[in-house]
Amino acid sequence: MKSLxxxxxxxxxxxxxxxxRKDEGTKIIVGMGTCGIAAGAREVMSAILDELAVRKLLxxxxxxxxCIGMCEKEVLVDVIRPGEPRITYGxxxxxxxxxxxxxxxxxxxxxxxxxxxxxEQE
Amino acid sequence: MRELSLHILDLAQNSIEAGAKNxxxxxxxxEDGFFVFRIEDDGRGMSQELLQQVRDPFTTTRLSRKxxxxxxxxxxxxxxxxxxxxxxxxKGSGTKLAxxxxxxxxxxPPLGDIAASIxxxxxxxxxxxxxxxxxxxxxxxxxxxxxxxxxxGDAADFANPEISLWLExxxxxxxxxxxxMEVQ
Numbered sequence: 001m002k003s004l005x006x007x008x009x010x011x012x013x014x015x016x017x018x019x020x021r022k023d024e025g026t027k028i029i030v031g032m033g034t035c036g037i038a039a040g041a042r043e044v045m046s047a048i049l050d051e052l053a054v055r056k057l058l059x060x061x062x063x064x065x066x067c068i069g070m071c072e073k074e075v076l077v078d079v080i081r082p083g084e085p086r087i088t089y090g091x092x093x094x095x096x097x098x099x100x101x102x103x104x105x106x107x108x109x110x111x112x113x114x115x116x117x118x119x120e121q122e
Numbered sequence: 123m124r125e126l127s128l129h130i131l132d133l134a135q136n137s138i139e140a141g142a143k144n145x146x147x148x149x150x151x152x153e154d155g156f157f158v159f160r161i162e163d164d165g166r167g168m169s170q171e172l173l174q175q176v177r178d179p180f181t182t183t184r185l186s187r188k189x190x191x192x193x194x195x196x197x198x199x200x201x202x203x204x205x206x207x208x209x210x211x212x213k214g215s216g217t218k219l220a221x222x223x224x225x226x227x228x229x230x231p232p233l234g235d236i237a238a239s240i241x242x243x244x245x246x247x248x249x250x251x252x253x254x255x256x257x258x259x260x261x262x263x264x265x266x267x268x269x270x271x272x273x274x275g276d277a278a279d280f281a282n283p284e285i286s287l288w289l290e291x292x293x294x295x296x297x298x299x300x301x302x303m304e305v306q
Contacts, residue, residue: 001295002291002295003292004269004273006288006292007273007274007285007288008273010274010288011273011274011277014274014277014278014282014285015276015277017277017279018276018279021281030246032131032135033135034132034192037131038123042128042238045242045245045246046242049241049242049245049286050283052283053284053287058282058283061281062245062246063246064135064247066139067190
């Protein structure tokens, strides 16, 4: 059973987490427009949040964005590691999430077969 | 969309894009013979002109990229299910939406995984104050992000994977209770 009491117990730990969750970490951005949601963005984002919880990757920020005009390639997921190009993955399924996080987010190896775009950062 | 919960997530994204800080999502399984969900925000609202055109996908997409297929989509689904969509809005004071479906209509999509929709919504917009209610069979669940913020203060980050996971499990369990299902 889960209860609000659980949060009382977690409070000290969660307070310590704030320091780890700074903006300079890796960002993962999920396309959550109508097109993205219809294509399964909720399940992909849930899978990302689950995997980050399992791996305790607190310095990774998950964000969402609206439709960017590549609706046919949804679900779109961008990964931006600090100082590296912004990589866009397309047609991402929940079962691809573990691989993207293990390979790219953690180890910096781009999952080439899912890439649909690459943007050099300023 | 396969689930009403996906429509709700989609429509709530409109509220976020409209700059909402406070959001109400209220689901009632039987309100005078209708299954109803309401979404109310304090975003920037719509002009009366836009409000009148917003159900038309071909007009609306040209007016603004922020308004697209989401509202025409749910408008159509409610009508196919013996219901209708109510929209009220005023520029500067937010938008209210109520989707009605004839209770028990065979064409109505299932509500689906509303706990997952709320978890994902808040992870993507952790600043949002959400009041969520779910009413079924004379029982009612009320959940507010304020409850969590009162306990955790600054640490109440809904994008934190651990809080996010707790939220989904907590809501799933509480919704099951309202539905009168056994909870392990």
